[in-house]
Amino acid sequence: MTVPLRSGEPITVNVALGDRAYDIAIGRGLLATLGERIAKLRPGCKVAIITDATVAKHHLAATEASLAAAGIASSSVKVPAGEGSKSFKYFEQVCDALIAAKVERDDLVVALGGGVVGDLGGFAASVVRRGVDYVQVPTSLLAQVDSSVGGKTAINSRHGKNLIGAFYQPILVVADTAVLDTLPEREFRAGYAETVKYGLLGDADFFEWLDVNWRDVFAGGPAREHAIAVSCRAKAAIVARDERETGDRMLLNLGHTFGHAFEAAAGFSDRLLHGEAVGLGMSLAFEFSARRGLIPQAEADRAIAHLAAVGLPTHVRAVPGLNWPGIDFMMDLISQDKKVKRGQLTFILVRGIGQAFVTREVEAAEVRAFLAEKLDAKNLGARQATP
Numbered sequence: 001m002t003v004p005l006r007s008g009e010p011i012t013v014n015v016a017l018g019d020r021a022y023d024i025a026i027g028r029g030l031l032a033t034l035g036e037r038i039a040k041l042r043p044g045c046k047v048a049i050i051t052d053a054t055v056a057k058h059h060l061a062a063t064e065a066s067l068a069a070a071g072i073a074s075s076s077v078k079v080p081a082g083e084g085s086k087s088f089k090y091f092e093q094v095c096d097a098l099i100a101a102k103v104e105r106d107d108l109v110v111a112l113g114g115g116v117v118g119d120l121g122g123f124a125a126s127v128v129r130r131g132v133d134y135v136q137v138p139t140s141l142l143a144q145v146d147s148s149v150g151g152k153t154a155i156n157s158r159h160g161k162n163l164i165g166a167f168y169q170p171i172l173v174v175a176d177t178a179v180l181d182t183l184p185e186r187e188f189r190a191g192y193a194e195t196v197k198y199g200l201l202g203d204a205d206f207f208e209w210l211d212v213n214w215r216d217v218f219a220g221g222p223a224r225e226h227a228i229a230v231s232c233r234a235k236a237a238i239v240a241r242d243e244r245e246t247g248d249r250m251l252l253n254l255g256h257t258f259g260h261a262f263e264a265a266a267g268f269s270d271r272l273l274h275g276e277a278v279g280l281g282m283s284l285a286f287e288f289s290a291r292r293g294l295i296p297q298a299e300a301d302r303a304i305a306h307l308a309a310v311g312l313p314t315h316v317r318a319v320p321g322l323n324w325p326g327i328d329f330m331m332d333l334i335s336q337d338k339k340v341k342r343g344q345l346t347f348i349l350v351r352g353i354g355q356a357f358v359t360r361e362v363e364a365a366e367v368r369a370f371l372a373e374k375l376d377a378k379n380l381g382a383r384q385a386t387p
C-alpha cells in the first residue's frame with residue numbers, strides 16, 4: 001500500500017490473466033473516453049448497454065454520447081434498480097433483448113451500473129450466442145472496487161445469493177470516479193465495506209491509512225481514487241493467481257458467509273444492502289476469531305470500531321426493522337454457501353488486521369451457538385464495540 005496519492009491522471013491496473021488479461025481504467029471523467037477505448041479494442045463493433053432505471057437517468061445519455069462520438073451504434077435495455085433484478089425473470093428479459101438487438105459474437109455488451117447490473121449483464125453476456133464479450137462500467141463504489149473485477153457473474157436463487165452464474169471475465173473495466181458523486185451516501189458507505197475489506201484481509205497498512213483518511217475517501221478527490229486503485233490492485237493480484245476461487249480468492253469472502261445469510265434473511269432487500277451485510281459479517285468474523293483466541297480482543301475491537309465509525313452495521317441490532325428468522329433458517333442459509341465443500345463449512349477468519357486465512361475447521365455447532373447468541377433478543381444489546 002505504498003503507492004503515492006495521485007490526482008488528475010487516470011490509473012490503469014492490469015488483471016494478468018494471459019490471453020484474457022484486461023485493464024481497469026480508474027479516474028474522474030473516464031465515461032467520456034468509453035467510446036474511444038472500445039473502438040480501439042473492438043473496431044467496427046456495435047454495443048448493447050445493460051443498465052438500470054436509476055443509473056440510466058444519470059449516465060445513459062453520456063454513455064451513448066461517448067459511443068456515438070467514436071462512431072459506435074448502441075442500443076440499451078433497462079432493468080429495475082435493486083437486487084430483485086438478479087433473477088431468472090430479468091435474466092430472461094435481458095437475454096431476449098440482446099438477441100432482439102441482433103447482438104453478434106463480435107459485438108459488445110456494456111454493463112453500466114452497480115453490482116446487480118454487472119452480475120446480471122455479465123452472466124447474460126456469457127450465455128447469449130454462447131458468449132459475447134463485455135465491458136464493465138461500474139457506477140457504484142462497491143462495483144468499482146469489487147464486483148466489476150474478476151469475472152464473477154450471477155443471479156440469485158431462492159436458495160441463496162449468486163448460486164446461478166459463471167466465471168466470465170470482461171475485456172475492459174472503466175471506473176469513472178466522478179459518477180460516484182451522484183451516489184446516495186448509504187450506497188457509498190456500503191461500497192466502502194468492500195474497500196476496507198482489502199485492508200482487513202491482507203494489507204494492514206491500507207487499513208491504517210483508511211482509518212486516518214476515510215473521511216477524505218467519502219468526500220471525493222484523490223483519496224477516493226487512491227482507495228479505489230489500491231483495492232483494484234489487490235483484487236487484480238488475487239484474481240490473477242486464483243481466478244476460479246480454489247484458494248486465495250476465497251479470502252475476498254471475508255465477512256460474506258455471515259453476511260450472505262443475513263442478506264438472504266432480509267430478503268435481498270434494501271433493508272440490508274450487500275455492503276452493509278458484508279460490514280456486519282466482517283464484524284462477526286472478527287468477533288468469532290477473537291472468541292476462538294485467534295486474535296486479541298482489542299485488535300478485533302479496533303477493526304469493528306472502524307466499521308462502526310463509518311456507520312456500517314456491526315451488530316444485528318443495528319439493522320432496523322428486522323424480525324430475524326430462527327437459527328435453523330440461518331444455518332440452512334450458511335450451509336448453502338458456495339464455499340461449502342463436502343458438507344464442511346469454509347470460513348474466512350483472522351489472526352490479526354490484514355491477516356485473514358481460510359479454514360474448514362469450524363464446526364457447525366460452534367457457528368450455531370455463536371449466531372444463536374447474536375440473534376437472541378436478550379443479547380441484542382450486548383457487547384458492542386465503542387466507535
Ligand code: GLY
Nearest residue numbers: 146150152249252
Ligand atoms: N467478490 C468476491 C470475488 O470476486 O471473488
